[in-house]
Amino acid sequence: MTHFIVLVLALFIGVVAGLRTFTAPAVMAWAAALHWINLDGTWVQWLSHPVTVAVLTLLALGEFVTDQLPSTPNRTVPVQFIARIVAGGFAGAVLGTAWNYTWTSLGAAIIGAVIGTLGGFAARQRLVAANGGKDLPIALLEDGVAVLGGLAIAVLTSVV
Structure with missing residues (x-):
């Protein structure tokens, strides 16, 4: 896969994290578990472990629920904003690691x-x-965009 394509996909997985913090890492964990990306022998090979996939999936599902609560803080408050940047950066680094563009x-x-x-x-x-x-x-529309966008990125990593 060319460097440009990997960077575009990484940019988009970051956007997904900006929409829903845990969706991007969960999608990358599923991509690794399904062998859509090869992380064997890398710093992040643990991501494909079933426990990791389950934990990240539960965190993503929990976020879908808590996002609906009126007490949930705005995504632009520092803690929320930083969490999205960290999660997006992590997911992008995982994606890039599969092609040596970490x-x-x-x-x-x-x-x-x-x-x-x-x-x-x-x-x-x-x-x-x-x-x-x-x-x-x-x-709910935003949830759908994040999940379907993340899945589309994961699928593209396996076929491009």
């Missing part, structure tokens, strides 16, 4: 996480306003 993929994914966090926040605000203030349908 560091540049890390950088691309961090940029993607910032774009996903800020862009996702702005888009959600606009869509909720356009939807008469009803947040739940927009939150």
